[in-house]
Amino acid sequence: MDSPPRRVHSGSRRDDAARLAVLRAADDLLVEHGFSALTIEAIARRAGVSKQTIYRWWPSKVEVLLDTLIADSVKQLPVPDKATADSIRAYLRAFGRFLTREDAGKVLLALLAQAQHDPATAANLQQRYLGPRRALERELLTRAVDAGEVTLKLSADATLDALIGPIVYCALTGAPIPRALVDTLTETLLNA
CATH class of the missing domain: 1.10.10.60 (Homeodomain-like)
Known part of the structure; x- marks a missing residue:
């Protein structure tokens, strides 16, 4: 049966x-x-x-926001496949627009602010978003170096900090992110 x-x-x-x-x-x-x-x-x-x-x-609104940020970043701010100085510059410009014009960028800024006084948020943000994104960005720089497209004056991580930090600072303070800022950072730090 x-x-x-x-x-x-x-x-x-x-x-x-x-x-x-x-x-x-x-x-x-x-x-x-x-x-x-x-x-x-x-x-x-x-x-x-x-x-x-x-x-x-x-378990919390932070986790909801992290899932929102991760899903939106994949669609709105992909790390480029093409590893050139121009693609890196375009990615940084897109990152600036993401932070200042997209709702998901506002989510990232809110989570960064919350992480400053909440260790659990800082750990979750690092583990689920910042760490994985940094790995993709580091790989992009490494591929550009290996292809002879750029040479780095600093380590890959220090270069990423120097490229991304001023953009995040401008967005956090509500200042505009001038195109010339991104151009100067890439020209200075990437030796295209």
Whole structure:
């Protein structure tokens, strides 16, 4: 006698539409009201899901924002495949636009600010976003050096800090990010 087919347990499997609604709601609410006013309750209300749904998938608003940042960065700020001085310069310009014009850039800036006084946020941001992105950026520089496109005066990590740091500083302080800043940084630090 055949046994009845086993029922697949869906348990805490994420509904993709609900997941996207939560990420979009968190993104929008952060931009509208800022990090401190962002709550799981508000995200749930805007996304049309229960708080329990959010807490089942994410332990905190920081984790929701990290998932938002990771998903948006893949689409809006990919690290270039082509390893040239021009592609690196274009990536840095795109990074500046990402920080100043995109909601996901605002998420990154909010998480960086929160990380300054919350060690758990700092650790999660480093592990889930900054570390993996830095590895991709380091690989880009290494490929450009190996191809003879650029030579570095500093180590790859120090070069990335010197290239990215001023852009982040401008965005954090609300200052514009002049095209000439990115051009000068790349010309000075990359020896194309």
